[in-house]
Amino acid sequence: MGYRFTDLTTACHDDWRAYIEHDFVRQLGNATLPEASFRHYLKQDYLFLIHFARAYALAAYKSPTLADLRQAHEGLKTIVDVELGLHVGFCSEWGISEEALAELQEARATMAYTRYVLDTGNRGDLLDLHVALAPCLVGYGEIANWLNAQSTTLRGTHNPFDAWIAMYESEEFQAAMQAELEWLDARLADVTPARFNELSKIFRDATRLEIDFWQMGLDLSD
């Protein structure tokens, strides 16, 4: 007993590294990612964010305490009022209009990942749901930090994807990631080995679905 978040990444080490260091991420860092792949990713990420907002609404429903309810409410507000607006603006800079976003067909990888998270939250409790969301929230912060540690990463105007890295290395985003890590560490401290095994399975599944999401971008798959 006495688990913490890093025990989850250790338990699925190879999948976690495959997600953080995926070719999509490497190519985004060294500015060789085909623009069509980035556009495809941006479009599907719009749909992803909408379902992610629904997952926060589910977290509100699953909240046993007022503190948990407030946290879920904040998450939902941030996505709906801030992140989706930023994302629509970002898409428009990449030539994707709001009308085009509204008409998108959801790719199978988007469907698989988002519905997995919602189903996990539906059948489980708030901790199951947070663990299913963790690769998204914690992973993107770790990816930005990993990219910054690579000598091959290009920053600034030489990299068309620089704004993407900047978003996830930002103080605000890194603080949100830290808050989530603290919440998870506090909950994981009390779980039994059997419960930890269940949670690692959820974490691994969600991490593998993040890998598929990157691959969908590279392959332009629908």
Ligand SMILES: Cc1ncc(C[n+]2csc(CCO)c2C)c(N)n1
């Ligand atoms: C496939 C995919 N996975 C993770 C993120 C990152 N992300 C989405 S919402 C959110 C936090 C909301 O407060 C974060 C970090 C993404 N954009 N797309």
